[in-house]
Amino acid sequence: MNSKDLDSKFEQLLTKVRRYNGADTKLLKRAWKFTKLAHTGQKRLTGEPYISHPLAAASILAEWRLDETSIIAALLHDTVEDGGAKKEDLCSEFGEDVCRLVDGVTKVSDLKLRGERKEQQLENLRKLILVMAKDLRVVLVKLADRIHNMQTLSALPKSKQVRIARETVEVYAPLAERLGIGEVKGQLEDLAFPYLYKNEYKELVKVSKPYYKKAQEYINKMKRSILKDCAKQNIRPEVHAREKHLFSLWKKLQRPNIKGDIKKVNDIVAMRVVVESVEDAYKLLGIVHSLYKPIPHLGFSDFIAQPKPNGYRSIHTKVFGPGIRPVEVQITTIHFHEHNEFGFAAHWSYSEAKQTRATPEKLDKGVMIEKKKLDWVKQLVEWQKQLTDKEEFMKAVKFDALAHRNFIFSPKGDVYDLPSKATPVDFAFAVHTDMGRHVKAAKVNGRVVSLSRKLKSGDVVQIIKTKLPKKPTRDWLEFVATENAKRGIRKHMREWKK
Numbered sequence: 001m002n003s004k005d006l007d008s009k010f011e012q013l014l015t016k017v018r019r020y021n022g023a024d025t026k027l028l029k030r031a032w033k034f035t036k037l038a039h040t041g042q043k044r045l046t047g048e049p050y051i052s053h054p055l056a057a058a059s060i061l062a063e064w065r066l067d068e069t070s071i072i073a074a075l076l077h078d079t080v081e082d083g084g085a086k087k088e089d090l091c092s093e094f095g096e097d098v099c100r101l102v103d104g105v106t107k108v109s110d111l112k113l114r115g116e117r118k119e120q121q122l123e124n125l126r127k128l129i130l131v132m133a134k135d136l137r138v139v140l141v142k143l144a145d146r147i148h149n150m151q152t153l154s155a156l157p158k159s160k161q162v163r164i165a166r167e168t169v170e171v172y173a174p175l176a177e178r179l180g181i182g183e184v185k186g187q188l189e190d191l192a193f194p195y196l197y198k199n200e201y202k203e204l205v206k207v208s209k210p211y212y213k214k215a216q217e218y219i220n221k222m223k224r225s226i227l228k229d230c231a232k233q234n235i236r237p238e239v240h241a242r243e244k245h246l247f248s249l250w251k252k253l254q255r256p257n258i259k260g261d262i263k264k265v266n267d268i269v270a271m272r273v274v275v276e277s278v279e280d281a282y283k284l285l286g287i288v289h290s291l292y293k294p295i296p297h298l299g300f301s302d303f304i305a306q307p308k309p310n311g312y313r314s315i316h317t318k319v320f321g322p323g324i325r326p327v328e329v330q331i332t333t334i335h336f337h338e339h340n341e342f343g344f345a346a347h348w349s350y351s352e353a354k355q356t357r358a359t360p361e362k363l364d365k366g367v368m369i370e371k372k373k374l375d376w377v378k379q380l381v382e383w384q385k386q387l388t389d390k391e392e393f394m395k396a397v398k399f400d401a402l403a404h405r406n407f408i409f410s411p412k413g414d415v416y417d418l419p420s421k422a423t424p425v426d427f428a429f430a431v432h433t434d435m436g437r438h439v440k441a442a443k444v445n446g447r448v449v450s451l452s453r454k455l456k457s458g459d460v461v462q463i464i465k466t467k468l469p470k471k472p473t474r475d476w477l478e479f480v481a482t483e484n485a486k487r488g489i490r491k492h493m494r495e496w497k498k
């Protein structure tokens, strides 16, 4: 690509941003000039001019409809580290927010997220989340940067390819998933796949191709029948075939009940139907079920009537398609679809809770814990969606909006959002009531501390448990900060007397 092509690609970016943001693009143009100057004469290992990279990252963010500041930060994200720009110049020209974002992205890039040791990994993940909590956009810029680096990974030396691909699968893909951008997770994994498992990748591409094709044709056949009946009822749905990502197919093939048999994977392509209203969604469900019999016991879930804990809303039904082949049909509305896709409403809290198989009561508890864990990210994300109201948005993504919160980590890296005066006992009860009843001692960042110690954001707390429930201590009521812990202690005291 020559510089003229790049300029016209930049013009396309401007058009796109104008369309959803309506903002004045003067600053974006200045950023483009600035990055061109800073990267003068520099080339990527692919042979392309260096600026093709920040431009690609910025374009990805525009796809996600992010705000101007993020896109400017993406354009500038390498100008200081890799280009010839000075940080002071960048900050004085583009202001505090852009400056902070670029700085954050650089910091995240410096973290080696895949340490040799587990503790090191945790430590780095912890730092990453703290950077992220300050401004979620840092991570979004970083994810866009990573996607483009993965797209051009073939230009790098072999030894680096594997390390970067592994980090992508182990850190960035799960991060994207946790943020609810499942599409990005799938994209990152598929980009890394050929570098990590070359032969398996090639083999799977070859083997799966006819299955994808057949499934597509099959869905198209169903689509025609469904559209015909919709026309009669005056519904105008959009029907997409949704292909399963290759890496996720590969992982599914390894499940013991599937044992590598691709014929057993019946969601290789699912059908997604998007309609205008909730009313239409139920009408459509009627149409689908009258054309194709639902598969008994296999799965009908109405997440419109009962949204998943993370807010995901859609109706899922598995039916026998023509020729009695099982097909999953997902029905949602335009409004919910936007939210499901871009609303960062991942299914992680739901599926993680589901895996902690146990009593329904425990499951319920699990969902609650997971939900709480998700809340702060979800809130950040909710806020970042309100691109139109600039001031509100700024308030939301800035750290002071979160200053009263403490992010406390379990040794496994789970994050708990606790108030500022919380103690290890609060933490224990936040993890599980049962853990609260077994507290013997606590370690913070590896050191034994008093149970009344006030925790700080970023602390890693490990609870040392007694074998049997411990006699409750009234003293704890004096120092715990959360209602949840107080309630737990009182209940424990009542029950202990009996």
Ligand code: MN
Pocket: 053, 077, 078, 145
């Ligand atoms: Mn970069």
